[in-house]
Amino acid sequence: MANHTIAHDVYVPFLEKKGFLSWILTTDHKRIGILYLVSTSLFFLVAGIIALLMRFELLTPASDFVDPHTYNVLFTLHGSIMVFFFIVPGLAASFGNFLIPLMIGARDVAFPKLNIASYWIYLLGTAILLMALLKPADTGWTFYTPYSATTNTDVVLMTFGVFVLGFSSILTGLNFIVTTHKMRAPGMTWHRLPLFIWASYATAVLQLLATPVVGITLLLLITERTLGVGFFDPAKGGDPILFQNFFWFYSHPAVYIMIIPAMGVISEIIPVFSRKPIFGYKAIAYSSLGIAAISFLVWAHHMFTSGISETAAMIFSFLTFLVAIPTAIKVFNWIATLYKGSIQLHSAMLYALGFIFLFTIGGLTGVFLGALAADIHLHDTYFVVAHMHYVMIGGTVMGFFGALHFWYPKWFGKMFNETVAKIAWFFIFVGFNVTFFPQFFLGIQGMPRRYATYPAEFESLMSLSTYGSWILGFGILIMVINLISGLINGPKAPANPYNSLSLEWQIPSPPPHENFEEIPQVTDWTYGYGKKKELEV
């Protein structure tokens, strides 16, 4: 093994090596990050196009573009692909892979081979999903029994694909936990860690604890369909509600697997573009773990109308309100960081501010849904759809786009067109609100989700929502074109375009293969903005 051949004074960017095999066989965390970034982004675009098709059907009350069964298939695909193939691995695996070793001052993750193996497992999961497309499921992404046990679509392959993906998620989380424990540079104490690392750590814990449970749940569903097991079938003495309990025991924590990394991203972007130290560092750090802990105790708030006992419903409603506390702690600390800061409206900062605004709406409407009396009325209406999209797009996707714009120069060594990026942000922000804000009203007026048709009285709000989806799609299109053209003919990026203090910005863009020529000695936290230290950078 000839690893002594690299001379230390030669800078070899990690993107240097070309060829398919150099990517698919790589053990470099930065390249694996790109593999995830490209795959998850493709799935995001595919599922986004499916969403546009659904909104197109909903332009008019009648079912004139697709038939109801196709519509059921479309929302199942949209939900499953977005959740399992984009949002869960999106930020956590792509930016987690790229950033964790760079931010903690390590050369790679703890288990580089396991890391690429996790990506192969992800690919295997996607391959199985593609096979399932021959006869795609129409159950919704939640695969609720008893319908999922009886429909003649291919639920088995689809859930098996998700099961396989779960392994990828577990192994990635495991890798990140060990990396954070064992690979930190000297002096990088827990309380000096960038907040993105705290967020990734909390996410990894959730991935480890929750994913096995959805794994066994989906396996049980598969045996229900193949071996005739009856755990979820009342005719055989089983209980369909049990499936919901099992499913949400994973899938509610999974909501936080999706959102916590985005919160980490926001905590990185805001201090840099406010030129102020992050306010309430420890509160933000521990609130990530707090959210992770509480997230395991709230699953039954998805089931208030499923026939659970009144006592259980009240306890779960109360516990659900508790989640609002650590979440609000974060939001207040971000705002306190902005206060009296010298704010620069970089495109990444715009996404961060968009996150705070939209996520707050998403979070507060979540409190409505957590309240028992309100939920009985709002359950399974467009209100839930709007709430969920304010959290998932307004939160996670805004964080994802923000991260994309923020770390783009570091990752690819190129700059994108900042003006175009701001224009794209504007269309995305406006389009998103026009699409989803009307859905709150639709929900309150009683429009149920998951129908291809609707009463004529909802037409104005429904078509407004569809027009909004076109603006949103247009904005994303501009953003994608801008980022891709930046890769092709953007100017070269400097090592540290934003004068950030975090470790990943102290090395060349794109980083050399070995990240750090010498493992850095860390003496301070990464948020000392506006202090004397900044002048030295």
Next chain:
Amino acid sequence: MAEAGIDQSHDHHMDPATEYSSSKLGMWLFLGTEILLFGGLFAAYAIFHARYPEMFYEQHLELNRTMGAINTCVLIFSSLTMAMGVSAIKWGRQKTAAILILITIICGFIFGVIKYFEYSAKFSHHIYPDTSIFFSLYFLMTGLHMIHVFIGLGILGVIFVLTLKGKFNSKYNTPIELGGLYWHLVDLIWIYLFPLLYLIG
């Protein structure tokens, strides 16, 4: 080629002590996820046992307690030989370690053979996973456990060959220790399955 060297260097970027403690931490975390995977089945067991105690009692009489008990002893014994194998390699006794790992593997096979006879007996009495909730649980829990036994045997097989080839010694033996941890988990899960399924009373 220098480039070939570059990628290799990513695999060995830790000092041996960190590598050892990282691997162990990783393995323990993984074992935690395995327990959670079985946790779903244990939860289902608890719920349905509480709901249908008579059915569980009556149907568990169909299971062969003797075979279950023998299998429990076989697995506990195999855990002992595995633990001895780990100790042996830490003292640098490669041959002893290899023999002990081989005995562990043989025990695993004996377990599989006995389980095969048990399953065949059930099938010949027309008892299948869809017969009742209890037998669904029986087949799924022992079946998932059996898959883990097979995976464990595969891991131990590789470790056995590598031990024979002298890849491990008193200084470097992490794979044996990790394989041992996995095997103990397989054993531990069975120790819970046996009373839950065979000894209801």
